[in-house]
Amino acid sequence: MSRRLLVLGWHNIDPTPFYPADPGAGRRGFDRQLAAIDRLATVVPLSEAIDTLAAGGSLPPRAVALTFDDGYADWLDAAVPALDRRGMHGTFFLVSDILSGRIGAWWEELADAFDRCTATSLEWAGRTHDLTTPAARLGAQAALKDELKLVDRATRVEAVARIAERIAPPPPERAPMFLDWPGAKALAATGHGVGSHTVTHPILAREDVDTQREELVESRRALEQGLGQTVDLLAYPNGNAGDYDQQTMELARAAGYRAAVTTRPGLVGPHEPPFAMHRVVLTPLTDVGELFGKVARKGTGLARKVVRTLAPTG
Structure with a gap:
């Protein structure tokens, strides 16, 4: 035992x-x-x-x-x-x-925005993120995810919404995750x-x-x-x-x-x-x-x- x-x-x-x-x-x-x-x-x-x-x-x-x-x-x-x-x-x-x-899952919303990304770069918090290649987008997503974990929830949710608006069109309707x-x-x-x-x-x-x-x-x-x-x-x-x-x-x-x-x-x-x-x-x-x-x-x-x-x- x-x-x-x-x-x-x-x-x-x-x-x-x-x-x-x-x-x-x-x-x-x-x-x-x-x-x-x-x-x-x-x-x-x-x-x-x-x-x-x-x-x-x-x-x-x-x-x-x-x-x-x-x-x-x-x-x-x-x-x-x-x-x-x-x-x-x-x-x-x-x-x-x-x-x-009442809420979504911020980590999935962030990842979804990067999946549908049409922007070539993102200016965020004094830094320019290259978004021109899949590898660059993955790197930017990972860096932003780690940064967003350091702030309170209200700040995080607002930031994810702003990032999504800047880099991707509105999300399509889909089955609930x-x-x-x-x-x-x-x-x-x-x-x-x-x-x-x-x-x-x-x-x-x-x-x-x-x-x-x-x-x-x-x-x-x-x-x-x-x-x-x-x-x-x-x-x-x-x-x-x-x-x-x-x-x-x-x-x-x-x-x-x-x-x-x-x-x-x-x-x-x-x-x-x-x-x-x-x-x-x-x-x-x-x-x-x-x-x-x-x-x-x-x-x-x-x-x-x-x-x-x-x-x-x-």
Whole structure:
């Protein structure tokens, strides 16, 4: 038996502007990943694993919990069916205002604008970004994404709208990329776990205390009311070091959560702070067999050294 847990995290399965891939590659890759996990590990529900570790109990050898962030619509027709075919449990973290249609996902809106870009350059914050080639556009998008993560949400949303107006025509009508409330209810009815990913997906440490509290309290309230079940697990948006802090963790505890996952790679042990749980973020194209081989050979050192090369965080 073991007292360590590897928490894995995904976002979407099918390609999106922010997470591009060849059509069908995401589903095939995700199926291969689940096959490897089935062969190499034991999947445990995140909530149960947290309870077991908190009580000083033992987990199965190579215990793994599977999680998903943001509320992508393909969860219902790609992620959940793939999990169910193998009898695996997932925990899905939802953004309540995305479910309500009040906001979009700024990272996808930025990527979509660059996908449809017709401008040859962009003047922004005293810098000229070359947009004449696909590689240049990808570089500009990545640089702007990183810059926008350093500001508060209101500034970020306004900036994305202004950038999109400058570089691309208005977006066309398309199928929804994210779940709405009926979709979230259908997800909850599958028996998989549901958690909070805040109200509007801000980077919490960039916000003031009142805004952080509102994001944590109101998301939990909306999800519990809308889904008719207890919601007491949290995933910090972005989730890297500096995206949440001690005050954020204290506010999360006060808001009624009992644990929170980050995107800081590592293994979760019995003495891990419950509001700073390590998690390894993947794309559907990550080689999970390679990942588990490195876990077996290097133990906890894997998480801080190797996984950063396997998949970026969103």
